[in-house]
Amino acid sequence: KEPRQRFDGYAAKDCTSANAWKIHRHDVLGIGREVANVLKGFRRDLNAVLSRGVRRVYQIALREYRETLDSHGVLDFSETLSQALILLAQMEEFARSRYRLEGRYHHVLLDEFQDTSRAQWTLVALLIRSWGEGSGVADNAPLIPSIFLVGDRKQSIYGFRDADVAVMDEAGAFVDQLRPDRDARRAISKSFRAVPQLLAFANDLFQEIEKDEARRDAFRFGEQDTFPLELPVPPGDALGIVGAPTVADCAGAVAAEIRRLLDSRALVRDPSTREPRPISPRDVGILFRTKDSHQDFEKALERQRIPSYVYKGLGFFEADEIKDVLALLRYLAAPDSNLRAAAFLRSRFVRLSDPALQALAPQIAAALNGTREPRLDEIGPEDRLVLARARARAFGDG
Numbered sequence: 545k546e547p548r549q550r551f552d553g554y555a556a557k558d559c560t561s562a563n564a565w566k567i568h569r570h571d572v573l574g575i576g577r578e579v580a581n582v583l584k585g586f587r588r589d590l591n592a593v594l595s596r597g598v599r600r601v602y603q604i605a606l607r608e609y610r611e612t613l614d615s616h617g618v619l620d621f622s623e624t625l626s627q628a629l630i631l632l633a634q635m636e637e638f639a640r641s642r643y644r645l646e647g648r649y650h651h652v653l654l655d656e657f658q659d660t661s662r663a664q665w666t667l668v669a670l671l672i673r674s675w676g677e678g679s680g681v682a683d684n685a686p687l688i689p690s691i692f693l694v695g696d697r698k699q700s701i702y703g704f705r706d707a708d709v710a711v712m713d714e715a716g717a718f719v720d721q722l723r724p725d726r727d728a729r730r731a732i733s734k735s736f737r738a739v740p741q742l743l744a745f746a747n748d749l750f751q752e753i754e755k756d757e758a759r760r761d762a763f764r765f766g767e768q769d770t771f772p773l774e775l776p777v778p779p780g781d782a783l784g785i786v787g788a789p790t791v792a793d794c795a796g797a798v799a800a801e802i803r804r805l806l807d808s809r810a811l812v813r814d815p816s817t818r819e820p821r822p823i824s825p826r827d828v829g830i831l832f833r834t835k836d837s838h839q840d841f842e843k844a845l846e847r848q849r850i851p852s853y854v855y856k857g858l859g860f861f862e863a864d865e866i867k868d869v870l871a872l873l874r875y876l877a878a879p880d881s882n883l884r885a886a887a888f889l890r891s892r893f894v895r896l897s898d899p900a901l902q903a904l905a906p907q908i909a910a911a912l913n914g915t916r917e918p919r920l921d922e923i924g925p926e927d928r929l930v931l932a933r934a935r936a937r938a939f940g941d942g
Contacts, residue, residue, distance in 0.1 A: 547690065594598040625663055632670040647670060650689045657695030657715065661706040665715055691719060698750065699762050710760035731768040741782035791837045791843070799844035802828050806850070825850050868892050885909040894934045900927035912938065 559565040579785055613620060619627065631761040654660065654670060672691055700709035719728045750765040786801055788794035802825075832838050838854050842883055845852045854863075861870070868891040875881070875888035885908045889896040901908065903922040910916035914935055920928055 555608060592771045625667065629670070632667065645713075650687065652691045653694070654692070655694045656699075657693045658700040658709050658712060659702040659707040659783070660711055660715075661710050662711055664707070665711045669715075669718060691722070693719065698769070700761075702934055703761075704707060708761065713760065718888075731930055733768065733771055735771055739780065739782045740773055740777045741780045744777045745774055746773055747773070779832055795837070795840040795844035796847075798830065798841065799848045802850055803848040825852070864892065879913055880909050882906060882908045885912045888912075889934065894930055896930055896934070897924070897927050900924065901933070904931075 556562060556565040559568060569817060581612065613623070633728070637855065648911075649671065654668065668691075672689065693712075697709050697710055697712060700707060703709075716729060722728075738746075747770055752766040753763050753765065756762040780792065784799045784801075786794065788797050805823055811820045812818070812827050814821050830841055832841070842852055842854070861867075871884070871887040871891040872893055875884040878884055882905075886905075887903055889901060889904075889908070889912065890898075900923045903916050904911045907916050911931075912935060918931070923931070924941045
């Protein structure tokens, strides 16, 4: 950046004379660029020092992580893949093992190939390399060996975990060489999932996305990618946009739109009868951008009196029912822990309210296991009943 030319907060009246002000301006403007360069260099050097520190911390953490794996005699996913590549690449020493692998698998299908990493494709290529050579056990099988790759460059979203969409071109060339006498590629452009209005929108959108032919991983949308449509496309409300500044506001707007559709008895085609019928809540699906936002949508749907169910998409240990079970198990493993007792009481097994939990603190575990009688006058009648049942079931005969 260029040094500032203005003297905010300091003017000629602050100097003893007009000449002194002139000298001051001349000196400040004269050294301004040098001061800016010094500050720029300082930021650069500071960033270099900090980056080396971060790298050093990462190296220490990585060394400790690998030593922990070694001490337990286990491999993580990345190291398993790396070791497999090393073994398969040593043709002579491990020829027998490779021979057995080739004899076991005659047909390979790789779905979502646009999200394959270079290491993963190398592993597959090593396993089937003899197919192109006309050797190995698979060559004598009743059916010739085959490899089938399914992918769409436009759907490549896993670059953060080493997926390389450019591998698709290399894999395609590899398959072409295996069967040079056949056309090994097919493009599926007809969609059976979407109405013409949505397909037209997709065509228009993908045509406008910037493309860079010089990049091997660039976005592509050629003639073979375009959805075929009968023009003109009939008008229809197949696409709408709901926007809001926060996740909670967006969830509220989506829930309100679903409520509008339900109240208007909009028609959908029944998947079993193929006949039009009024829409129901189970005809609506919401795709979350992040799995952390599902609770905002659940609350918004509940406010609109719309039943909902979170179907998959969540990590196993992040599902509410699994969290409840873990809270119970952790409490049973250490019933004297106030923290674990609090988590258990707040789980859906008990559902004790927050005010009641605060009234039991700090001796929450003692209040639950019966070694200390809580002050029930500070707890509401519903919470008293909930607490009594929890104590009876955890430590009594109930």
